[in-house]
Amino acid sequence: MSRTSPATYRAKRRVVQTLSTLLIVILPFLNILRLDIPTLRFYFLTSVLWVDEFYLLFLVIMLVLWIIVIFAMVYGRVWCGWMCPQTVLDELYYWLEGKSRRWLRVPGAGRKTGQGIVRWLAHHVLLGTAMFALSVFVGFNLVAYFVDPYRMLGEIAALSLGSVTVGIIIGIALLVWVDVMFWREKFCTKTCPYGMLQAVFTDSKTQIVRYATERHGECIECKACVRDCPMGIDIRQSPYQTECTHCGDCVDSCTAILSRLKTPLPTLIAFSWGEKGGPRMRWYEKLGFVDAKRWGVLALTVVYALVLVFVIQGRMPLSLTASGDRSTLYHVTDDGRVYNEYAIKISNRSLSDDVVLLTCSGADAAPSHDCAVALDRNPFPLSSREVRATTMRLYLPVHRLRPGPNRLQLTATSTEHPEIHATTDIVFFMPESDISGSGSSTKALQ
Ligand code: SF4
Numbered sequence: 001m002s003r004t005s006p007a008t009y010r011a012k013r014r015v016v017q018t019l020s021t022l023l024i025v026i027l028p029f030l031n032i033l034r035l036d037i038p039t040l041r042f043y044f045l046t047s048v049l050w051v052d053e054f055y056l057l058f059l060v061i062m063l064v065l066w067i068i069v070i071f072a073m074v075y076g077r078v079w080c081g082w083m084c085p086q087t088v089l090d091e092l093y094y095w096l097e098g099k100s101r102r103w104l105r106v107p108g109a110g111r112k113t114g115q116g117i118v119r120w121l122a123h124h125v126l127l128g129t130a131m132f133a134l135s136v137f138v139g140f141n142l143v144a145y146f147v148d149p150y151r152m153l154g155e156i157a158a159l160s161l162g163s164v165t166v167g168i169i170i171g172i173a174l175l176v177w178v179d180v181m182f183w184r185e186k187f188c189t190k191t192c193p194y195g196m197l198q199a200v201f202t203d204s205k206t207q208i209v210r211y212a213t214e215r216h217g218e219c220i221e222c223k224a225c226v227r228d229c230p231m232g233i234d235i236r237q238s239p240y241q242t243e244c245t246h247c248g249d250c251v252d253s254c255t256a257i258l259s260r261l262k263t264p265l266p267t268l269i270a271f272s273w274g275e276k277g278g279p280r281m282r283w284y285e286k287l288g289f290v291d292a293k294r295w296g297v298l299a300l301t302v303v304y305a306l307v308l309v310f311v312i313q314g315r316m317p318l319s320l321t322a323s324g325d326r327s328t329l330y331h332v333t334d335d336g337r338v339y340n341e342y343a344i345k346i347s348n349r350s351l352s353d354d355v356v357l358l359t360c361s362g363a364d365a366a367p368s369h370d371c372a373v374a375l376d377r378n379p380f381p382l383s384s385r386e387v388r389a390t391t392m393r394l395y396l397p398v399h400r401l402r403p404g405p406n407r408l409q410l411t412a413t414s415t416e417h418p419e420i421h422a423t424t425d426i427v428f429f430m431p432e433s434d435i436s437g438s439g440s441s442t443k444a445l446q
């Protein structure tokens with residue numbers, strides 16, 4: 001596609017596209033925003049949320065959706081033209097297409113002779129192969145948001161990547177390849193839900209690309225703005241055409257033409273905050289904060305995000321559950337003690353390894369009843385994100401508690417950070433008859 005302009009916005013757009021693409025590629029490697037499906041963990045900033053912390057997941061998803069809506073309300077379709085991977089792929093396609101045509105000296109449209117056909121075929125094989133390689137990378141990157149990318153890379157190196165993962169990556173790659181080879185801008189105008197919903201999010205101050213209809217007499221009808229538009233539209237018809245991705249190429253085109261003619265203002269097309277946006281603006285207005293509504297929404301978003309981060313950071317990273325073995329209510333040992341057995345599950349939800357001590361106490365954390373926790377190891381190491389499921393015995397002298405069920409508390413405490421702990425209620429069964437010092441026995445549930 002030939003360009004008329006020195007491309008001021010286009011150059012800025014390249015920088016933004018490069019940075020946003022890099023961010024999208026490296027985000028899953030940083031575990032900043034990633035849903036790990038095999039382990040059902042959601043990585044958000046420096047925290048890892050577990051699927052049973054659904055309320056936090058819900059609040060995070062709400063924040064992400066809210067930011068998308070606010071961004072669309074303030075900046076219009078700047079995401080589409082300046083950051084969207086679909087646009088980046090389209091532009092990479094056009095760039096490679098042009099390069100390949102020049103390198104291979106592919107003849108233009110019209111009847112082709114023997115060598116021309118070979119060049120034409122080589123051009124399409126090169127383009128299709130390069131785009132497929134890129135599509136496979138896109139597939140890998142997308143799957144990396146749901147499966148540990150380091151693990152996948154290791155498995156790829158060892159040629160042991162699972163067939164399901166390979167199938168999903170290749171499936172995505174094929175869809176991307178068909179899209180970028182044959183669909184491209186049509187995806188934006190006919191399929192993309194974000195583009196379709198755009199009209200719902202906007203208001204009268206949303207950023208648009210506007211043709212100055214009041215200066216229509218200055219237009220020399222060169223149509224450079226139409227020729228350079230990647231979506232093939234004429235922005236002079238209306239600033240609200242759904243095809244417009246707010247890329248700014250038509251602004252560059254018109255600027256290049258009119259600056260040569262030395263008109264009073266060097267362009268008829270410009271970015272504008274709604275139809276009334278003027279050229280003289282304070283710095284915060286240039287950023288899109290042109291009314292109280294936008295300031296209010298910004299304040300609300302910042303408060304919401306801070307509270308959410310505070311709640312996530314402040315939650316207890318240890319979790320503990322215990323359930324008694326009720327096939328046998330209690331066991332009595334030769335030395336006159338009683339023990340109950342429990343199945344326990346302890347999780348370390350932090351991003352650092354820990355050593356955990358398990359203790360018991362009376363109900364409501366009352367002083368200990370001389371109860372002793374028996375585990376194969378206590379305290380024991382618990383790696384980051386580890387879930388340990390094991391059995392445990394709780395011992396008490398025979399007459400320490402009243403006969404029958406007694407409510408106790410079990411506590412897991414980090415030995416490195418004692419303020420980190422998790423507590424759960426358990427029931428301890430004592431024998432109902434006087435059995436002190438009378439050999440071992442058990443009591444099964446009747
Ligand atoms: S580039 Fe500017 S001068 Fe040329 S047709 Fe478009 S609006 Fe008119």
Ligand code: SF4
Pocket residue numbers: 209228229230231232233234235243244245246247248249250251
């Ligand atoms: S009308 Fe202008 S801003 Fe909109 S897509 Fe075309 S070139 Fe980009």
